[in-house]
Amino acid sequence: MSAWGYGATRLIGVLVLLAGCAGSPGEGEPVTLVFKYARILGNADPLPTLLREFEAQHPGVRVKGEAMPWTSDDQHQFYVINLEGRSPGFDVLMLDCIWTPEFARAGWLLDLTPYLQPGELAPFFPSTVASATYDHRVWALPWNMNVGLLFYRTDLLAKYGLQPPDTYEALVEQARLIRGRERDPALDGYLWQGKQYEGLVVNVLEALWANGAPLITDDGAVFPEPARAADALRFLRGLITSGVSPTWTTAADEELSRRAFGDGHAIFLRNWPYARDLFESEGSAVRDKVAFTAIPGRARGEPGAGSTGGAHLGVSRRSRHPELAVALARHLTSERAQRAIALGAALSPSRQALYHDPELVRRNPAMPRLHALALAGRPRPITPYYLLVSATVQPEFSAALVGVKPPERAIDDARARLGHFLGALR
Amino acid sequence: MRPATRTLADVVVIAALAAYAIPFFWQLLTSFKPEAELLRIPPLLPSRLTLSHYRVVLEQSLMPRALLNSLGIATLTTTVALVVGLPGAYAVARRPVPGKRWLLLAIVASTAFPQIATVSPLYLLMRGLDLRDTWTGLVLVHASFALPLTVWLLAGFIREIPIEAEEAASVDGAGLVKTFRWVVVPLLAPGLASTALLTFLFSWNEFLFAYTFTVSEASRTIPVALALFPGVFEVPWGDIAAASMLASLPPVLIVVALQRFLVRGLVAGAVKE
Amino acid sequence: MLLLAPTALALGALTVYPGAWVLWLSLQHRIPIFGVARFAGLDNFTFLSVDARFWSAAHTTAVFTVASVALEVVLGVGAALAIHTQRRGRAVALSFLLLAWAMPAVVAAKLFEWLYHPVAGLINVALGRHALNWLGDPAIALAAVTLADVWRTMPFVAILCYARLLAIPPDLYEAAQVDGAGRLATLTRITLPLLGRILLLAVLFRTLDALRAFDIMFVLTGGGPANTTETLTVYAYRALFQTLQLGFGSALSVVVFALVMVVAWAYLRLLRAGSVAA
Numbered sequence: 001m002s003a004w005g006y007g008a009t010r011l012i013g014v015l016v017l018l019a020g021c022a023g024s025p026g027e028g029e030p031v032t033l034v035f036k037y038a039r040i041l042g043n044a045d046p047l048p049t050l051l052r053e054f055e056a057q058h059p060g061v062r063v064k065g066e067a068m069p070w071t072s073d074d075q076h077q078f079y080v081i082n083l084e085g086r087s088p089g090f091d092v093l094m095l096d097c098i099w100t101p102e103f104a105r106a107g108w109l110l111d112l113t114p115y116l117q118p119g120e121l122a123p124f125f126p127s128t129v130a131s132a133t134y135d136h137r138v139w140a141l142p143w144n145m146n147v148g149l150l151f152y153r154t155d156l157l158a159k160y161g162l163q164p165p166d167t168y169e170a171l172v173e174q175a176r177l178i179r180g181r182e183r184d185p186a187l188d189g190y191l192w193q194g195k196q197y198e199g200l201v202v203n204v205l206e207a208l209w210a211n212g213a214p215l216i217t218d219d220g221a222v223f224p225e226p227a228r229a230a231d232a233l234r235f236l237r238g239l240i241t242s243g244v245s246p247t248w249t250t251a252a253d254e255e256l257s258r259r260a261f262g263d264g265h266a267i268f269l270r271n272w273p274y275a276r277d278l279f280e281s282e283g284s285a286v287r288d289k290v291a292f293t294a295i296p297g298r299a300r301g302e303p304g305a306g307s308t309g310g311a312h313l314g315v316s317r318r319s320r321h322p323e324l325a326v327a328l329a330r331h332l333t334s335e336r337a338q339r340a341i342a343l344g345a346a347l348s349p350s351r352q353a354l355y356h357d358p359e360l361v362r363r364n365p366a367m368p369r370l371h372a373l374a375l376a377g378r379p380r381p382i383t384p385y386y387l388l389v390s391a392t393v394q395p396e397f398s399a400a401l402v403g404v405k406p407p408e409r410a411i412d413d414a415r416a417r418l419g420h421f422l423g424a425l426r
Numbered sequence: 427m428r429p430a431t432r433t434l435a436d437v438v439v440i441a442a443l444a445a446y447a448i449p450f451f452w453q454l455l456t457s458f459k460p461e462a463e464l465l466r467i468p469p470l471l472p473s474r475l476t477l478s479h480y481r482v483v484l485e486q487s488l489m490p491r492a493l494l495n496s497l498g499i500a501t502l503t504t505t506v507a508l509v510v511g512l513p514g515a516y517a518v519a520r521r522p523v524p525g526k527r528w529l530l531l532a533i534v535a536s537t538a539f540p541q542i543a544t545v546s547p548l549y550l551l552m553r554g555l556d557l558r559d560t561w562t563g564l565v566l567v568h569a570s571f572a573l574p575l576t577v578w579l580l581a582g583f584i585r586e587i588p589i590e591a592e593e594a595a596s597v598d599g600a601g602l603v604k605t606f607r608w609v610v611v612p613l614l615a616p617g618l619a620s621t622a623l624l625t626f627l628f629s630w631n632e633f634l635f636a637y638t639f640t641v642s643e644a645s646r647t648i649p650v651a652l653a654l655f656p657g658v659f660e661v662p663w664g665d666i667a668a669a670s671m672l673a674s675l676p677p678v679l680i681v682v683a684l685q686r687f688l689v690r691g692l693v694a695g696a697v698k699e
Numbered sequence: 700m701l702l703l704a705p706t707a708l709a710l711g712a713l714t715v716y717p718g719a720w721v722l723w724l725s726l727q728h729r730i731p732i733f734g735v736a737r738f739a740g741l742d743n744f745t746f747l748s749v750d751a752r753f754w755s756a757a758h759t760t761a762v763f764t765v766a767s768v769a770l771e772v773v774l775g776v777g778a779a780l781a782i783h784t785q786r787r788g789r790a791v792a793l794s795f796l797l798l799a800w801a802m803p804a805v806v807a808a809k810l811f812e813w814l815y816h817p818v819a820g821l822i823n824v825a826l827g828r829h830a831l832n833w834l835g836d837p838a839i840a841l842a843a844v845t846l847a848d849v850w851r852t853m854p855f856v857a858i859l860c861y862a863r864l865l866a867i868p869p870d871l872y873e874a875a876q877v878d879g880a881g882r883l884a885t886l887t888r889i890t891l892p893l894l895g896r897i898l899l900l901a902v903l904f905r906t907l908d909a910l911r912a913f914d915i916m917f918v919l920t921g922g923g924p925a926n927t928t929e930t931l932t933v934y935a936y937r938a939l940f941q942t943l944q945l946g947f948g949s950a951l952s953v954v955v956f957a958l959v960m961v962v963a964w965a966y967l968r969l970l971r972a973g974s975v976a977a
Contacts, residue, residue: 039656066642069654077940081549082641084731084943086556089642106732195835196923248817250924251835384733388942395752398925402837405925413751420746421944424728425735432786439781440788443795446778449810449850450798452821456813465819514706523703536714538963540911542932543956546939546949547720548713570713577706631803633914638940649805653918663813670806677801681794688797692855693862 031321032062033328034090038075039067046337046344054331061324072096072198076387083108083316091319092328094311095140097131098198101384103314104134110315113137115326123335127379128350132312134384140312141333142350144341147370147377148206148306149292151261151269151276156182156289164291168210168235169299171268175244178267189244191257192270194236196398199253201390202307203270204397205380207232210297210304216381216389222418226411233400233407235298240401250402262286270295272309273370277346280364292366294373308377310350348374385422392417450674457667464663479668489669491643492651497676499564499647500629506569507576507625508618515580516606520589536574541634552639559641567639568629575628575695576621582694583617584610620691623680630676648673721956724949732943743950753951755926756934760958763845763930764909770849771905772898775856780890782857783864793861796854804851804914811847812919834920837927844928848915852908856901863897864890896970903966910959931955 039045051063068075076099082088084106095103103109116138121129128142150171152164156178165171175189193199208215213228223229239245248256254271261269262278264285269275279290297304313329315322331337338349342360348370354360355371381389393414400410456464458475483489517523518530548567557563587610595605611618636647652673655666680688728739747753782792799807814821815833823830833843867890875885913932916922922929922937929937932955939948 067656070656073941074654078641080732080943081558081638081940084553086553086558089559089644102732196921196925248832248835250837251832388944391937391941395926395929398923402925404837404927417750417752421947424739424742424944424947425730425733436785436788439785440792440795442781443778443792446850447795447798448821449807449814450802453810453813467819467821467824510705510709513702517702521702529703532710535960535963536710538907538959539714539718540932540952540955540959542911542913542935542952543721543959544714544717544952545936546724546945546952547717549939550720550945551717566713570709573706573709627801631805633803633805633917634936649803649914652803652809653805663816663819666809667813670809674802674806677803678798681797681801685790685793685797688801689793689858689862692858 030060030062031324032064033092033321033324035063035065035092035094035328036068036090037065037094038070046340050332050337050340054328057331058324058327063328066090068094079103079108086318088316088318091316091321091325092332093314093316094143095314097128097142097308097310097312098380098386098390100132100139100312100314101134101382102387104137104139105384108317109139110317110319110322110326111137112139112141112315112326112329123351123353125350125352125374127308127375127377128310128312131308131310131379131382134382140314141329143311143313143333144338144347145350145374146272146309146348147374148202148270148295148308149273149275149370149373150295151271151279151290151292153267153286153289154291156267164293165268165296166294166304167299167301168207168296168304171296172239172242172244175267186265188246188260188266190239190268190270191245191252191261191266192239192249193252193254193257194240194245194249194398194401195251195253195256196394197253198390198394200394200397200401202309202380204233204236204393206270206295206304206307207236209378210295210301211235212302215393216383216418220422222422223411223415226408226415230407230411233397233410237401237403237407241403250398273348274346276366277364292369292373294376305376305378306373308374308379310348385425388421389418392421453667453670456664457671459664459667461664479664480672482662482665483668483672487655487665487669488643488646488651489648489672492646492648493672495561495640495643495645496630496648496673499561499568499645500626500676502561502565503568503572503629504622504625506565507572508580508622510569511573511576511580515577516584516610518577519581519584520592533574533577537578539571539574541571545634545638548635549638558639559645561645563639564636564645564647567635568632571632571635572625572628576625579621579624579691579695580614580617583614583621586617587613616687616690617694619684620687620694623684623688624691624695627677627680718956721949721952724945725953727946727949729946729949730942730944739946743947746947747950747954752926752929752934753931753954756929756931759841759926759928760910760912760930760932763841763848763912764906766842767845767848767852767909767912768902768905770845771853771856772902774849774853775901776860776891776894776898778853778857779860779864780886782861793858796857799851800854800858802851804848805918807847807851808915808918811843811850815843835924837924840920840924841928844916844919847919848909848912851915852905856898856905859897859901860894863894867893899966899970903963903970906962906966907959910962911955931958 035051037047047065051065054063055061068078075096079093079095121138124142125145128145132138132140132142157164157174160178160181162174165174171190179187179189193203205215208229211228211232213223213225213232216222217224240247240249257269258271258275258278260266262284276290276292278284279286295304295306313332315325315329319325333350335351335354338351338354339357339360341347342349342354343363349355352371355367361367380386383389396405396410396414399405400407457479459472460474460476461478463472518526523529552558552563591609591613592605595609600608631649633649633653636650637653640646640650652669655669725743726739726741727737728742729736778796782789785792817823817830817832822833831839834840871889872885875889880888911932912930913936916928916930917933917936920928922933931951935948935951935955938944938951
């Protein structure tokens with residue numbers, strides 16, 4: 001090792017000691033930070049470059065990126081087993097925003113509040129900051145932002161002189177009309193995600209909200225409007241039985257539905273912002289034929305709202321290098337890093353200013369529009385028990401959608417089960 | 427039957443069983459198919475064969491490390507189970523042990539033990555001993571789970587050894603350890619091989635415990651790595667096919683090269699009483 | 700006695716002790732994430748008795764067990780008889796069977812996931828216009844999972860039967876031939892009765908395995924669609940490790956445990972009765 005390198009690592013060693021870390025590395029030993037994340041979508045993964053940048057800024061520090069399982073449910077199990085009651089082998093972790101209260105309450109995350117500068121979180125979407133906050137403390141830095149969108153085929157709607165629908169009823173009407181006139185048996189009406197997984201809960205929540213039926217209220221009441229909730233489920237099931245949505249909807253996740261729409265086989269699609277980049281990419285069958293709008297509401301009901309989502313970066317409470325880990329999280333959520341990620345991996349930034357960034361807008365002129373919709377989005381229930389709630393309702397929703405249970409019974413069963421499990425927590 | 431008919435019958439049986447193994451061969455073919463042709467059938471056969479999926483799996487995934495973990499854990503499990511189980515099996519087969527009937531019943535009963543029944547306490551135990559995500563933890567669990575079958579099989583094989591050989595040795599003044607080492611073990615070799623193979627396969631294939639107790643590349647075994655094989659945009663069918671071929675490599679080698687021992691062990695496990 | 704010590708110790712520490720512990724856990728509300736740990740009496744079990752998801756999982760487990768074991772026996776005996784008639788190439792024939800059996804269940808699940816692929820799966824390509832949504836249709840997903848499991852485990856039954864067939868003395872058949880018995884008569888009067896006992900054993904092992912089946916459905920369908928392929932073990936595992944409901948999940952594990960033990964006991968009784976009669 002060169003004299004310079006040796007000196008630098010010594011310096012880091014001293015710095016780390018000064019930072020008051022227990023178990024500081026031995027003399028001259030380089031610090032390794034482990035970063036757990038799911039591989040970011042996109043062919044040009046910008047992450048390795050960003051990590052190398054951080055290493056260049058912090059001589060003597062090595063960052064090791066470790067990939068996680070791909071689905072949100074598998075990731076959650078990974079964290080639960082790995083973090084519960086022990087030192088995990090990583091310092092910085094990517095987490096789905098819905099987990100923040102749970103992880104914070106369990107004591108797995110480092111409280112970032114003391115590390116933050118005043119106003120540091122102001123540039124982020126208020127909703128992402130809210131989902132990174134629990135018990136008035138901040139536990140993670142928002143990394144990317146997601147919001148449910150309704151994609152539609154501009155060419156087909158224009159052909160029949162239609163405006164994008166703002167209610168589900170209008171959407172069904174338009175789908176019928178267009179499919180009737182197009183006479184293309186391969187053309188489906190409306191695609192969404194009905195497979196039994198977290199994505200299903202998001203889709204059903206959007207339908208519940210549009211029908212004025214919350215899943216769980218702030219004071220913990222479960223399905224306070226059971227009749228409206230059942231009605232929303234019946235409506236979703238009706239989309240499938242009436243043929244507006246294909247039967248395989250009950251096995252569809254984001255990618256399956258995105259692909260079918262991208263191949264030109266559907267008029268409407270509910271999906272996240274990343275889909276737009278793929279539709280507009282070279283060789284896409286629907287290039288320049290797609291636009292998005294807000295998730296519809298119901299006729300005589302509330303206006304629609306897309307569910308928000310996204311990933312945060314947190315620091316393990318047992319990290320041996322908390323200062324450096326916070327610095328890494330900060331580096332990766334910086335404006336520069338988020339711009340690189342938005343350019344390379346199609347993930348939407350959690351910083352609002354980037355939606356009006358000239359470079360990004362040039363690449364994706366819909367950014368300002370997306371900004372407005374993201375601001376209007378609605379979060380899933382913010383509770384430490386979110387995963388328990390979601391895992392409990394998933395099979396019930398799924399049973400109603402595939403038609404093995406009447407919607408009323410599905411809601412009743414979900415209420416009974418949730419009542420029991422949440423009761424056990426008190 | 428005339429010889430020609432006989433040969434025809436033999437060919438038909440082999441063809442039928444080869445057809446039975448099509449799921450495996452289809453995956454084997456898939457693992458060599460170019461990416462662009464994966465979702466496009468017909469034609470069934472690819473225009474050319476490629477190693478690109480294997481390259482991805484070996485260079486960019488956890489698989490090589492998982493192979494190493496599985497190899498290590500399965501070998502250690504086999505060793506531990508044999509070392510611990512052999513004396514026990516000898517006692518069961520040869521010695522008057524008080525309450526032997528109950529002991530045998532307990533051994534049989536524990537071969538029927540469902541993994542799910544002990545996974546929650548074992549999780550707490552692993553957590554308490556800080557053995558999560560280590561080879562040691564998984565080896566302990568696998569070995570103890572395999573132990574009843576190991577003892578059962580070995581006891582059966584020991585009973586097959588003519589007792590006269592041991593008696594002759596003890597007449598010659600050889601102690602228990604010596605008799606064991608120089609008389610029992612050599613005669614037992616084929617039985618040991620059969621038992622070792624079955625234990626190895628159990629550990630190699632085991633999923634529920636491995637999925638629960640391993641979290642990172644430090645100890646993740648191959649079935650778990652395969653089950654969680656990451657996809658980015660879409661399911662990487664070709665890479666998964668290559669990975670599953672790697673995961674079934676040792677079982678396939680055993681079946682092809684050591685079939686005799688495998689069948690012997692399988693049959694012995696069911697029949698010996 | 701000393702020789703037995705290591706075995707007894709290992710079994711005690713890692714099987715019997717956790718076995719007792721799981722009973723104790725099942726009587727608690729215990730969720731480490733939220734610091735919940737208190738005695739619950741029979742709460743978890745009373746909830747199970749009215750839990751629709753539990754009964755559905757129990758039903759799925761029963762259907763899966765009966766269907767897979769029955770298919771395995773029919774196919775297994777057939778395969779054993781076929782190999783037994785062979786003059787040459789028995790080892791090759793056996794290899795094809797063993798190949799399926801020796802593979803990790805996870806690999807089998809991946810093989811079938813690919814075979815069942817809606818568009819590019821070999822099965823749907825063969826079915827042409829009658830292609831099915833194998834893993835997504837609640838009406839057939841359980842059948843699809845069962846087939847995958849039968850593929851991997853039938854060879855076990857076949858090999859046990861085959862080994863028994865090898866042990867049948869040839870003069871039995873010669874005597875039958877002298878008596879002028881046809882092939883069918885030989886099969887039903889000699890071969891099958893002689894297979895009876897080993898078949899019963901094979902069925903016992905396979906039933907116990909099928910009752911605790913986990914890997915294949917966990918990887919292939921995750922228990923979906925709409926939980927139609929969720930067995931008791933999958934339900935228990937989800938409860939245990941999706942949200943670390945260790946108490947409730949342990950109650951489910953105890954049910955699986957009891958079920959397996961009851962079935963094992965019943966079979967052993969049957970087996971003993973059979974051996975006395977014979």
